[in-house]
Amino acid sequence: MSIALDRPEIQPNPESHVAINETAKRVAASQTFSRSDQLRRLLLHLCKQSLAGREDQLHEQQIGVDVFGRPRDYDPGIDGIVRTHATRLRQRLELYFSQEGADDPIQIEIPRGGYVPHFYGHLPGSNESSDVSPGPVAPTEITPQELGMSEPVSQVEQEPKQRLKLLPPFLGGVLLALLAAGLFLHLRQDSILRKELSSDERTDVEHHFWSILLPTKQRTRVITGDSGLVMYETFAGREISLSDYLQGSYRGTPTSLTRSPKLTSEELAVDLANRRYTSEVDLRLSSMISRLPEWNPSRDELLFARDLRPSDANESNLILIGSRQANPWVSLIDPGMNFLLRQDETGAFYYVNKNPQRGENPRYEVQSKSSGLEAPMTYGDVAFAPNPSGKGMILSLGGLWMSGTEAAGRFVFTEKGFSEFLRSIQRPDGSIPPFEILIESHSLDGSSTQSTVVARRVKK
Structure with a gap:
């Protein structure tokens, strides 16, 4: 399920940098993430690297080193900590934007199969309008696998x-x-x-x-x-x-x-x-x-x-x-x-x-x-x-x-x-x-x- 509905995608650039960065910080400080230190770190790291144009660094091996303190030669095929937390992060983002952040002008999504975040919505102050009203998204049941x-x-x-x-x-x-x-x-x-x-x-x-x-x-x-x-x-x-x-x-x-x-x-x-x-x-x-x-x-x-x-x-x-x-x-x-x-x-x-x-x-x-x-x-x-x-x-x-x-x-x-x-x-x-x-x-x-x-x- 996409949390962004049909809202336009925002490309990270100098004009959108501040608004996206503030959104990421607001999400990390929310009640949904209040007891999830590792998920907060992962979210902010992914957004920071994307905004800095370092998307080539957003792969499993490097994330394991940068966010979870794994040694540089660790084997992601054995230690799946990045995949596990990325799955949970996707669920928490979906939960946040369907409840606490339902009215946020910018939404963050991390598509399955990768770790590069995508940003959707309208920048504050923009005159753009959308034909689709971003109503709340019904949260999916959190299964044992997704948790x-x-x-x-x-x-x-x-x-x-x-x-x-x-x-x-x-x-x-x-x-x-x-x-x-x-x-x-x-x-x-x-x-x-x-x-x-x-x-x-x-x-x-x-x-x-x-x-x-x-x-x-x-x-x-x-x-x-x-x-x-x-x-x-x-x-x-x-x-x-x-x-x-x-x-x-x-x-x-x-x-x-x-x-x-x-x-x-x-x-x-x-x-x-x-x-x-x-x-x-x-x-x-x-x-x-x-x-x-x-x-x-x-x-x-x-x-x-x-x-x-x-x-x-x-x-x-x-x-x-x-x-x-x-x-x-x-x-x-x-x-x-x-x-x-x-x-x-x-x-x-x-x-x-x-x-x-x-x-x-x-x-x-x-x-x-x-x-x-x-x-x-x-x-x-x-x-x-x-x-x-x-x-x-x-x-x-x-x-x-x-x-x-x-x-x-x-x-x-x-x-x-x-x-x-x-x-x-x-x-x-x-x-x-x-x-x-x-x-x-x-x-x-x-x-x-x-x-x-x-x-x-x-x-x-």
């Missing part, structure tokens, strides 16, 4: 075509089938989620909980998992720490590969490590979060795990989707947790209960019923803990398999048991203490069914 990811629903960023050739044909076919299935399920369940989240049955304690995580005066970042990382860890036979994830060195030549002997070429491992996939479950849960009444698209944002910076994580409330293996940011709260996801020598995942209480198991793992006819049990965990920086809270939704993560999310968003749990732990002053919940659910065709709390911990 922080790229256009495909289950593939965050499309990779160069030559990388597809590195995958064995059967593995590429499996991935394509999974992506198609994810898209189908996402669309099929979209209407169901809308109904669940738009109901008036959400209790006061639930509203209070979400107002803690999505406060009006602080930014919240929702971080989806990195499915490409999980595939790499599976084939490489090792887990990537948060430190290694931030440095990105594992996306170069791997030092050791121990599993899947038929698929352990260095090229394949590097190819998997550099892919930017997130799961259909992660997208579904992030979609649910973005539809909460407490969510504010001009303040809160959705990011792919690889695009979150430590400085941003320190200053924000975080909602982390996925286990530590898919979302290394979960490591921020792991040291204080009682229920921890571990992997045995066969590669199977399980939850370890560090301090079992009466009636609890020391270990929880995927189990099938003895008859073999019922759906296997899986587990998910919900953790609510302070950000180690002391400047916010973290909600983590993870699990064994994607169905475990889905069970954790559905428990929080759609089951009355979560409201009952919050009410049981709410302090006399109304505050909600940090907690952990371990949830048991049945996995049916990769989706979770009704969940049951099997263990819990509440911080005093």
Whole structure:
């Protein structure tokens, strides 16, 4: 959608320079951009370079260096921070000019596929008139992809075509089938989620909980998992720490590969490590979060795990989707947790209960019923803990398999048991203490069914 309608385009030149520059500053200082420091910097940089006639400098590599402090030799194919923020900037501009700036004489648009801004409208004081009245533009719904990811629903960023050739044909076919299935399920369940989240049955304690995580005066970042990382860890036979994830060195030549002997070429491992996939479950849960009444698209944002910076994580409330293996940011709260996801020598995942209480198991793992006819049990965990920086809270939704993560999310968003749990732990002053919940659910065709709390911990 074009935010400029049919208004004439203004060419940057000495006569238009002042008016365009003032417009850019006004947009950057608006309420729509008030909690988006990086988007403000990006907008002003793009406008400044364009007005100065340096449009040849407005390419991804140079913008990454000038605006986001990346080294000059960084690889934009691996680090997509410019593409991610450009997508969000386009959305914020559209939102601003459809609401706050609907009457501005000049509008700014950054067409998709490039980073050179275009300016539309009439210069103040001009006698020109337009046959079309610039009425307000209806804002589009901000989807999870547009908030922080790229256009495909289950593939965050499309990779160069030559990388597809590195995958064995059967593995590429499996991935394509999974992506198609994810898209189908996402669309099929979209209407169901809308109904669940738009109901008036959400209790006061639930509203209070979400107002803690999505406060009006602080930014919240929702971080989806990195499915490409999980595939790499599976084939490489090792887990990537948060430190290694931030440095990105594992996306170069791997030092050791121990599993899947038929698929352990260095090229394949590097190819998997550099892919930017997130799961259909992660997208579904992030979609649910973005539809909460407490969510504010001009303040809160959705990011792919690889695009979150430590400085941003320190200053924000975080909602982390996925286990530590898919979302290394979960490591921020792991040291204080009682229920921890571990992997045995066969590669199977399980939850370890560090301090079992009466009636609890020391270990929880995927189990099938003895008859073999019922759906296997899986587990998910919900953790609510302070950000180690002391400047916010973290909600983590993870699990064994994607169905475990889905069970954790559905428990929080759609089951009355979560409201009952919050009410049981709410302090006399109304505050909600940090907690952990371990949830048991049945996995049916990769989706979770009704969940049951099997263990819990509440911080005093």
